[in-house]
Amino acid sequence: MDNNDLYVNARELQKQLAKKVIIKDDFDSEIEFVCGVDVSYKKNIAQCSAVIVKYNSLETVEVVTSKSNIESPYIPGLFILRESNPILLTLKLLKKPFQLLLIDGHGILHPRRCGLACYMGITLDIPTVGVAKSLLYGSVQENGFVKYNKEVLGYSIKRDEHLKKIIYVSTGHKVSLSTSIGVVRSITKIGEWIPEPLRIADIRSKDYDNKENDQFWSFTINDTTIRFL
DNA sequence: GCGACAG
DNA sequence: ATCTTGTCGC
Numbered sequence: 001m002d003n004n005d006l007y008v009n010a011r012e013l014q015k016q017l018a019k020k021v022i023i024k025d026d027f028d029s030e031i032e033f034v035c036g037v038d039v040s041y042k043k044n045i046a047q048c049s050a051v052i053v054k055y056n057s058l059e060t061v062e063v064v065t066s067k068s069n070i071e072s073p074y075i076p077g078l079f080i081l082r083e084s085n086p087i088l089l090t091l092k093l094l095k096k097p098f099q100l101l102l103i104d105g106h107g108i109l110h111p112r113r114c115g116l117a118c119y120m121g122i123t124l125d126i127p128t129v130g131v132a133k134s135l136l137y138g139s140v141q142e143n144g145f146v147k148y149n150k151e152v153l154g155y156s157i158k159r160d161e162h163l164k165k166i167i168y169v170s171t172g173h174k175v176s177l178s179t180s181i182g183v184v185r186s187i188t189k190i191g192e193w194i195p196e197p198l199r200i201a202d203i204r205s206k207d208y209d210n211k212e213n214d215q216f217w218s219f220t221i222n223d224t225t226i227r228f229l
Numbered sequence: 230g231c232g233a234c235a236g
Numbered sequence: 237a238t239c240t241t242g243t244c245g246c
Contacts, residue, residue, distance in 0.1 A: 038236095039236075039237085040236095040237070040238090041236085041237055041238070042237095042238085074235090074236055074237070075234090076233080076234035076235065076236090077234075077235080079235055079236065082236075082237095083235095083236075104235080104236070105235045105236070106235050109235090110235080111234095115235065116235075116236095130235085132235050132236085133235080133236085134234090134235065134236090135234090135235085136233095136234065136235045137234085137235090168235085
């Protein structure tokens, strides 16, 4: 199977998964901890960090990091091919529970209504929210909502009147847009524009020299992942 | 055909 | 995302 087949299959998978996305609140329990994941790249290595913060205090309670080989180029709309595996590997390292996962990318605000946040939510069967720093699809309305034609797919939160400090929030899975907006707002510190767990995950994922980040390195061959602890 | 395009 | 100098603004 060549790469074009892979891309065609991935796009078809997205269309199918889009039908399974639950765009309403469906939490097992009240939100007490929120997790954020982000991936950074250096040479041929992807370093991914996941951070859990306490919802009411924003205190960081756990940080885990993994290194893995980059297995896909960046293709707009097919972010799942590049980041889903590093993220899945990293989340497995977490020992503490969380009720909501924030993803660095879009949810249903996507050409096929299935961005990385939706994919992670359906794969893990947990509530997820997409938080992106730039727009991939649709257009921003005067009221802040992002639409494609008549369809409301997300919301833009403006933290800075002058600079481009705007984030785009959309449902990943098992969470409503209004809840997503509320949570993102409440876990973004004053003066910051990125919600705390994602902000910390971004910093930690870029810190390639932090010994605390050396939890494991892995690569995948024919569907088999090799991990070096 | 042309432009736009999460990180 | 990453590569990168000086520079604008709080």
